[in-house]
Amino acid sequence: MSSTPTVADPRTTNQDHERLRCSPAPPEALTIVKTVVVARIGRPQGVLGEVTIELHTDAPEERFADGSVLTTDPPERGPLRIEAARQHGSAWVLSIEGIEDRPSAETLRNTLLLVAADERPPLDQVDEFYDDQLIGLRVEDTEGFELGQVRRISHVGGDLLVIRRNDGRELLVPFVSAIVPEVDLAAGKVVVDPPPGLLEL
Known part of the structure; x- marks a missing residue:
């Protein structure tokens, strides 16, 4: 079996993933809001309500800046306001407003964190793409x-x-x-x- 070749000159992708969601509105006024998944909340970190996240973005410093507000999937778990974000080894850890102990953090496990697609910065290169475009x-x-x-x-x-x-x-x-x-x-x-x-x- 042949091995996959290694080739120089890589193209570039950005890991923000696109989802389509409907905003809460009466059927006659229903609109489609395009959002992207930037992280999935994982296990709690410690006993003070911090949570680990699985990144789906190349710009965590921007996405999880202090005071950022993110919508969620499922929607009833949000919106969530970020109080602080830090790296812990190879992982990222978030402090979220109102989540102050481990049991509260556990209720957020597997929650997807979303931002509006039109909030993404324009890509710099012609051959650079967001994952969802491909x-x-x-x-x-x-x-x-x-x-x-x-x-x-x-x-x-x-x-x-x-x-x-x-x-x-x-x-x-x-x-x-x-x-x-x-x-x-x-x-x-x-x-x-x-x-x-x-x-x-």
Whole structure:
């Protein structure tokens, strides 16, 4: 079995993930509010109400600045106001207003923290993308043959497109310009130029 090649010139992705949510309003006035998941609350840290979080953003200092207010999923657990954020080893820990002991922190476990998508800063580079912009795109080879659809983005060991192939199998494709030469958001597709053996992995 061939190993996945290592290629220089990586493209860039940002880990904020998009979700669509409906704002609470009467049916006749229903609007769609696009939000992004920036973290998932994990286990409590200590006995003073702090919580650990699983990051889904590349900008934790900005997202969790003191005084930031985040909406939640499920919505009844929020909104939550951040009192402080700090790194603890490789993890991030939040202090949240009104959460002052471990039992209270435990009630927030697995809560998703959300911000409005239009609050995201513009990306600096032409070939830089947010994860949610890539998820769901059709995947074609350079001859126009459809290979599948981008299911998610993995950031373990580098940026990888996780593609659900038409036969149901998953394919991991390094998100580098040598292998993914084209991303056409308007056309809803990415073009893959796979090196020998990649499609057989």
